[in-house]
Amino acid sequence: xxxxxxxxxxxxxxxxxxxxxxxxxxxxxxxxxxxxxxxxxxxxxxxxxxxxxxxxxxxxxxxxxxxxxxxxxxxxxxxxxxxxxxxxxxxxxxxxxxxxxxxxxxxxxxxxxxxxxxxxxxxxxxxxxxxxxxxxxxxxxxxxxxxxxxxxxxxxxxxxxxxxxxxxxxxxxxxxxxxxxxxxxxxxxxxxxxxxxxxxxxxxxxxxxxxxxxx
Numbered sequence: 001x002x003x004x005x006x007x008x009x010x011x012x013x014x015x016x017x018x019x020x021x022x023x024x025x026x027x028x029x030x031x032x033x034x035x036x037x038x039x040x041x042x043x044x045x046x047x048x049x050x051x052x053x054x055x056x057x058x059x060x061x062x063x064x065x066x067x068x069x070x071x072x073x074x075x076x077x078x079x080x081x082x083x084x085x086x087x088x089x090x091x092x093x094x095x096x097x098x099x100x101x102x103x104x105x106x107x108x109x110x111x112x113x114x115x116x117x118x119x120x121x122x123x124x125x126x127x128x129x130x131x132x133x134x135x136x137x138x139x140x141x142x143x144x145x146x147x148x149x150x151x152x153x154x155x156x157x158x159x160x161x162x163x164x165x166x167x168x169x170x171x172x173x174x175x176x177x178x179x180x181x182x183x184x185x186x187x188x189x190x191x192x193x194x195x196x197x198x199x200x201x202x203x204x205x206x207x208x209x210x211x212x213x214x215x
Contacts, residue, residue, distance in 0.1 A: 001139050002146045003166035004159070007066040009151055009183075010035040010171045016180035017153030024082050027094055034175050038205045039063050048100060058201045062169055062209075071145025072138040073101050076155030077109040078181075080124070086111035092118065099124075101150075104141035106134055108155055131159045153183040160187055168194075168210040 011017045012035065019031030028035060039045050043054030044063040054060065077086075085091045086109060093099055098119040105124050112126040125141075127134060138147045149156055149165065159165050170183075184190075194210040201207065 001135075002071070002142060002144060004135065004147045004149060004164055005070070006149045006151075006156055006165060006168040006170070008039055008063055008169060008171065009153075009156065010039070010173050011153070011183050012173055012175050012177040012180075014176050014178065015182045015184050016177040017151065017156070017183045018078070018181050019177055020179040022078065022082050027082070029180060031175075031177055031180060035173050038171060038173060038201070038203055041203075058199055058207060059203065059205060062171075062199075062207050065169065066148075069146045070103060070148045071142025072103050073105040073148045073150050074134055074138050074155070075105065075107055075150035076152050077107060077111075078152045078154065079150055080107045080109070086113070089113075092116055093124065098122075104138070105150075106138050106141075108134055131155075131162045131164050135164065153181045157183055157185065157187065160190060163193065165210075166212045168208075170208045170210070172206040172208060174204040 009017065012031070016031070019029030021029040026032065033040065038059050041055050042060040042063045043056055044060050044066070046052065046054030080093050081091050099122040102121040105122055107124055107126045108129065109126050110128050112128050115126070116124045118124065125137070127137070135147065149159055193212060195213055197209045199207045
């Protein structure tokens with residue numbers, strides 16, 4: 001099957017992929033946007049939100065690898081909405097009528113609901129499935145292209161624990177959050193499965209790329 005990829009996933013120096021206290025107003029809890037400021041500054045992001053300018057360099061070069069070759073996305077319930085979103089029938093995600101995915105997107109949730117077709121080619125499908133079982137419809141929907149794991153940290157950790165991730169880009173941001181949800185817990189020895197490269201940007205972000213050794 002086609003590769004399973006993670007791109008532009010940011011964590012703090014102490015390993016948190018999101019902050020504490022997620023809500024409608026704070027999708028990343030007390031972390032705010034600090035985990036993603038590096039990406040918001042890039043040319044990649046400015047083009048995605050139809051704004052001029054943006055920085056180049058290593059941050060932009062790696063951020064741009066987010067989209068090419070992707071045919072479907074899987075994300076956790078916490079990325080789709082704040083706690084309790086399943087009790088709001090009108091909730092369709094954080095991103096407005098035209099989400100930035102433009103592919104079939106599978107939401108892992110214990111509260112499935114009917115699929116929602118959005119503008120721009122995104123259709124949200126809500127499934128209660130293990131990582132391995134979730135990949136079956138995602139690979140089928142991707143039509144031979146790759147499957148991207150969008151986060152949050154809990155679902156990426158679950159896919160890593162199941163040894164289902166082929167390529168991963170992690171941006172280690174020079175902040176300390178102290179609380180939230182960690183990415184690496186319980187994944188001792190994970191590095192043995194991957195070739196790992198590290199590149200630092202002028203802004204202090206360390207980009208780690210993990211490529212499965214067997215690829």
